[in-house]
Amino acid sequence: xxxxxxxxxxxxxxxxxxxxxxxxxxxxxxxxxxxxxxxxxxxxxxxxxxxxxxxxxxxxxxxxxxxxxxxxxxxxxxxxxxxxxxxxxxxxxxxxxxxxxxxxxxxxxxxxxxxxxxxxxxxxxxxxxxxxxxxxxxxxxxxxxxxxxxxxxxxxxxxxxxxxxxxxxxxxxxxxxxxxxxxxxxxxxxxxxxxxxxxxxxxxxxxxxxxxxxxxxxxxxxxxxxxxxxxxxxxxxxxxxxxxxxxxxxxxxxxxxxxxxxxxxxxxxxxxxxxxxxxxxxxxxxxxxxxxxxxxxxxxxxxxxxxxxxxxxxxxxxxxxxxxxxxxxxxxxxxxxxxxxxxxxxxxxxxxxxxxxxxxxxxxxxxxxxxxxxxxxxxxxxxxxxxxxxxxxxxxxxxxxxxxxxxxxxxxxxxxxxxxxxxxxxxxxxxxxxxxxxxxxxxxxxxxxxxxxxxxxxxxxxxxxxxxxxxxxxxxxxxxxxxxxxxxxxxxxxxxxxxxxxxxxxxxxxxxxxxxxxxxxxxxxxxxxxxxxxxxxxxxxxxxxxxxxxxxxxxxxxxxxxxxxxxxxxxxxxxxxxxxxxxxxxxxxxxxxxxxxxxxxxxxxxxxxxxxxxxxxxxxxxxxxxxxxxxxxxxxxxxxxxxxxxxxxxxxxxxxxxxxxxxxxxxxxxxxxxxxxx
Amino acid sequence: xxxxxxxxxxxxxxxxxxxxxxxxxxxxxxxxxxxxxxxxxxxxxxxxxxxxxxxxxxxxxxxxxxxxxxxxxxxxxxxxxxxxxxxxxxxxxxxxxxxxxxxxxxxxxxxxxxxxxxxxxxxxxxxxxxxxxxxxxxxx
Amino acid sequence: xxxxxxxxxxxxxxxxxxxxxxxxxxxxxxxxxxxxxxxxxxxxxxxxxxxxxxxxxxxxxxxxxxxxxxxxxxxxxxxxxxxxxxxxxxxxxxxxxxxxxxxxxxxxxxxxxxxxxxxxxxxxxxxxxxxxxxxxxxxxxxxxx
Numbered sequence: 001x002x003x004x005x006x007x008x009x010x011x012x013x014x015x016x017x018x019x020x021x022x023x024x025x026x027x028x029x030x031x032x033x034x035x036x037x038x039x040x041x042x043x044x045x046x047x048x049x050x051x052x053x054x055x056x057x058x059x060x061x062x063x064x065x066x067x068x069x070x071x072x073x074x075x076x077x078x079x080x081x082x083x084x085x086x087x088x089x090x091x092x093x094x095x096x097x098x099x100x101x102x103x104x105x106x107x108x109x110x111x112x113x114x115x116x117x118x119x120x121x122x123x124x125x126x127x128x129x130x131x132x133x134x135x136x137x138x139x140x141x142x143x144x145x146x147x148x149x150x151x152x153x154x155x156x157x158x159x160x161x162x163x164x165x166x167x168x169x170x171x172x173x174x175x176x177x178x179x180x181x182x183x184x185x186x187x188x189x190x191x192x193x194x195x196x197x198x199x200x201x202x203x204x205x206x207x208x209x210x211x212x213x214x215x216x217x218x219x220x221x222x223x224x225x226x227x228x229x230x231x232x233x234x235x236x237x238x239x240x241x242x243x244x245x246x247x248x249x250x251x252x253x254x255x256x257x258x259x260x261x262x263x264x265x266x267x268x269x270x271x272x273x274x275x276x277x278x279x280x281x282x283x284x285x286x287x288x289x290x291x292x293x294x295x296x297x298x299x300x301x302x303x304x305x306x307x308x309x310x311x312x313x314x315x316x317x318x319x320x321x322x323x324x325x326x327x328x329x330x331x332x333x334x335x336x337x338x339x340x341x342x343x344x345x346x347x348x349x350x351x352x353x354x355x356x357x358x359x360x361x362x363x364x365x366x367x368x369x370x371x372x373x374x375x376x377x378x379x380x381x382x383x384x385x386x387x388x389x390x391x392x393x394x395x396x397x398x399x400x401x402x403x404x405x406x407x408x409x410x411x412x413x414x415x416x417x418x419x420x421x422x423x424x425x426x427x428x429x430x431x432x433x434x435x436x437x438x439x440x441x442x443x444x445x446x447x448x449x450x451x452x453x454x455x456x457x458x459x460x461x462x463x464x465x466x467x468x469x470x471x472x473x474x475x476x477x478x479x480x481x482x483x484x485x486x487x488x489x490x491x492x493x494x495x496x497x498x499x500x501x502x503x504x505x506x507x508x509x510x511x512x513x514x515x516x517x518x519x520x521x522x523x524x525x526x527x528x529x530x531x532x533x534x535x536x537x538x539x540x541x542x543x544x545x546x547x548x549x550x551x552x553x554x555x556x557x558x559x560x561x562x563x564x565x566x567x568x569x570x571x572x573x574x575x576x577x578x579x580x581x582x583x584x585x586x587x588x589x590x591x592x593x594x595x596x597x598x599x600x601x602x603x604x605x606x607x608x609x610x611x612x613x614x615x616x617x618x619x620x621x622x623x624x625x626x627x628x629x630x631x632x633x634x635x636x637x638x639x640x641x642x643x644x645x646x647x648x649x650x651x652x653x654x655x656x657x658x659x660x661x662x663x664x665x666x667x668x669x670x671x672x673x674x675x676x677x678x
Numbered sequence: 679x680x681x682x683x684x685x686x687x688x689x690x691x692x693x694x695x696x697x698x699x700x701x702x703x704x705x706x707x708x709x710x711x712x713x714x715x716x717x718x719x720x721x722x723x724x725x726x727x728x729x730x731x732x733x734x735x736x737x738x739x740x741x742x743x744x745x746x747x748x749x750x751x752x753x754x755x756x757x758x759x760x761x762x763x764x765x766x767x768x769x770x771x772x773x774x775x776x777x778x779x780x781x782x783x784x785x786x787x788x789x790x791x792x793x794x795x796x797x798x799x800x801x802x803x804x805x806x807x808x809x810x811x812x813x814x815x816x817x818x
Numbered sequence: 819x820x821x822x823x824x825x826x827x828x829x830x831x832x833x834x835x836x837x838x839x840x841x842x843x844x845x846x847x848x849x850x851x852x853x854x855x856x857x858x859x860x861x862x863x864x865x866x867x868x869x870x871x872x873x874x875x876x877x878x879x880x881x882x883x884x885x886x887x888x889x890x891x892x893x894x895x896x897x898x899x900x901x902x903x904x905x906x907x908x909x910x911x912x913x914x915x916x917x918x919x920x921x922x923x924x925x926x927x928x929x930x931x932x933x934x935x936x937x938x939x940x941x942x943x944x945x946x947x948x949x950x951x952x953x954x955x956x957x958x959x960x961x962x963x
Contacts, residue, residue, distance in 0.1 A: 043931065045934045180934055203829075793851055800857040800859050
């Protein structure tokens with residue numbers, strides 16, 4: 001019996017590991033590893049290993065559905081498309097195209113995201129965004145401003161050549177496990193590993209120096225390090241003079257950030273701040289790896305800029321073993337952003353309020369005009385839905401009812417819409433609120449390109465057909481466009497990629513023919529260009545070629561512990577689950593290993609509350625309450641508690657405060673209280 | 679039919695597993711294992727052949743002989759208390775070990791054995807990590 | 819041959835567990851145990867030279883084949899003596915015995931290929947080499963950074 005091995009890109013995280021789906025008689029019967037993959041070298045984490053479990057889960061959506069009362073009835077594609085066309089048409093007639101908002105999917109392909117933002121903008125609405133808003137929006141905004149490009153500056157294998165790896169606000173051992181092999185390799189080659197996190201995690205196990213800071217104090221820590229580096233003359237004066245602008249302002253702004261003062265704010269001993277600063281600055285090649293612990297704050301953009309500052313004043317950019325590395329969560333959040341499924345950017349990061357960008361795309365898409373941005377962001381769309389400014393939403397592969405903060409408000413807002421269309425693979429909490437549900441395809445059921453956190457574009461091939469009447473998301477978007485009188489071209493991934501080659505400069509040379517094993521790393525400006533693994537080796541793509549050093553001031557998080565809510569809640573992930581859990585909670589191997597929502601409490605906090613390990617407790621914040629099982633552990637310091645957000649409930653609690661620029665919610669810091677439930 | 683020397687039976691259930699006619703029944707609770715050898719007319723001798731304790735033999739069918747029964751209290755793991763094996767089986771394992779082995783671990787259940795091994799294997803490393811508690815710098 | 823664990827590299831992701839289960843029809847032979855909050859390690863079959871599971875096996879189903887502890891399922895009576903004889907608790911009995919087969923028939927044991935942290939290997943010399951390098955480095959840096 002001939003088994004065909006189809007190369008695919010893992011649908012889970014931004015590491016973008018490859019593996020083969022084994023197909024026999026049209027069915028996915030197994031998986032094989034891909035030893036030649038540049039990042040994973042054949043490895044695959046527990047989520048990837050369980051990927052086939054959700055592929056044919058009985059909950060898969062297989063037909064279009066229409067709401068009837070509290071439930072749904074099956075309808076034909078024709079009827080579904082008709083309902084959508086009529087519904088959107090009504091809203092546009094009454095409220096103008098600005099009454100419609102689109103949420104693109106960081107799990108769908110580049111081609112699908114490109115086509116969705118094109119559909120939105122051709123329809124006349126500027127409101128298109130994706131869940132990057134909830135995770136790396138500060139990186140997109142901050143790094144574009146400071147370095148001129150938003151993405152990991154060096155590829156993952158390059159971490160293996162680093163001599164000092166500073167991991168802050170990232171639990172990569174659980175969330176990007178294959179990166180651990182490169183950290184280990186570097187460590188064994190003599191690298192120093194520094195990890196800053198409020199919580200002890202398998203990532204901190206890798207550390208030579210563990211800085212257990214209080215949640216929300218990252219700018220203070222980074223300013224303290226900058227202070228030491230400047231005071232001890234560890235800056236790279238040459239590099240600063242040639243490549244940057246703004247150093248003096250930074251020097252001034254960190255003048256008072258002495259280790260002693262910073263220690264008071266962060267809870268990190270002054271000696272460790274000094275040690276970390278010295279190690280980072282004086283190693284021949286240092287890299288900074290960061291993720292949600294940096295971005296999911298009301299000061300997220302500042303946090304990112306502070307990181308960028310450290311790299312710029314020490315010259316740790318543009319060379320092997322250096323870099324600023326935002327570790328992006330979703331398999332294609334980088335791609336969704338590159339494809340302009342963002343409120344403030346068109347594909348390729350031309351600003352959506354820039355007349356030249358608008359002119360260029362109007363010309364490319366053959367229309368006289370396009371809406372001027374910035375549109376509403378993902379979080380603002382929800383508020384606008386609640387206030388009535390947005391009357392219809394089209395949501396592709398996203399679950400804001402679970403992923404956004406303050407879940408009750410999100411539910412209410414989505415329910416209040418005149419029309420909610422959700423295109424997804426499962427009946428998520430968001431889909432449950434929809435008027436029309438469209439069944440999409442998972443990674444193995446379609447082909448297209450995905451861009452991982454390294455800016456590496458890889459082609460994933462189709463292994464099996466989607467179940468029932470489900471279609472590839474590309475086909476669905478094209479069909480929706482047709483029913484609205486908008487011609488999006490042929491729903492063939494290779495053709496859409498060809499258009500992307502023409503309209504997105506960074507992807508110009510990333511053609512279908514060239515996307516073999518290993519992929520290509522953008523910018524890739526022409527078909528003979530080998531791609532650009534390391535950014536910024538020859539200056540920065542900003543005015544006069546210089547990076548911007550942007551001084552930032554420490555501001556405390558929006559919410560702090562008080563009398564009524566005396567504990568600090570921070571959220572995060574665990575190794576066997578992924579984000580809102582729609583895929584992993586339907587994978588028995590994974591769910592069995594982490595079946596319930598839990599809250600980590602330090603024993604010193606638990607004892608006075610008479611809480612023992614395993615007790616059901618109620619966690620409450622000013623937003624509401626959620627039930628969880630108590631886990632007593634020293635991983636969190638006194639005063640801090642931790643909950644994973646893979647289960648509904650955690651985001652009922654989280655704060656609505658957002659970063660003023662990037663508009664990312666402050667998931668990482670909420671004030672809470674805990675009581676036993678019995 | 680089957681005859682069993684109950685003094686030799688270790689309660690391993692091999693005979694029950696191999697019997698093609700389901701003549702050897704067993705029930706198990708958290709604390710006890712019971713075995714019942716029913717009167718049988720078969721002469722297949724699979725049970726005799728596969729009994730590790732050579733406790734079984736075949737004798738002519740006799741209605742008058744009562745069907746033998748055995749019951750074993752399951753031994754509790756010395757670490758977690760879960761009952762996991764019969765005493766004669768544990769004794770037999772202890773007797774079968776190569777002389778170099780210290781058989782203390784036999785009286786722990788498989789799960790606790792794994793946990794013990796995990797603690798042993800990581801002991802030194804954990805001590806290093808704990809010493810290098812928040813803030814303490816040090817390579818291991 | 820056996821699968822050796824570089825315990826310093828284990829990150830507790832349980833990929834080895836999930837992968838071993840996947841290729842063995844739903845129940846695997848690797849168990850990752852967490853030690854407090856500070857470490858994790860997979861416990862797996864050591865393919866012991868003096869395999870106590872094979873010594874306890876009455877039927878000869880478990881036996882040494884070169885350096886591997888092999889299992890011939892046709893001979894097994896499901897007595898469970900092997901499970902009780904394994905000091906590491908990695909042999910389990912459900913109707914018959916089940917244990918690590920080093921993924922016979924595959925190029926490399928699945929757990930070794932899949933481990934994201936590259937913590938598992940069949941190359942014992944590699945582990946010794948790493949341990950020696952670590953020790954040398956610790957001496958060179960005075961044990962502190």
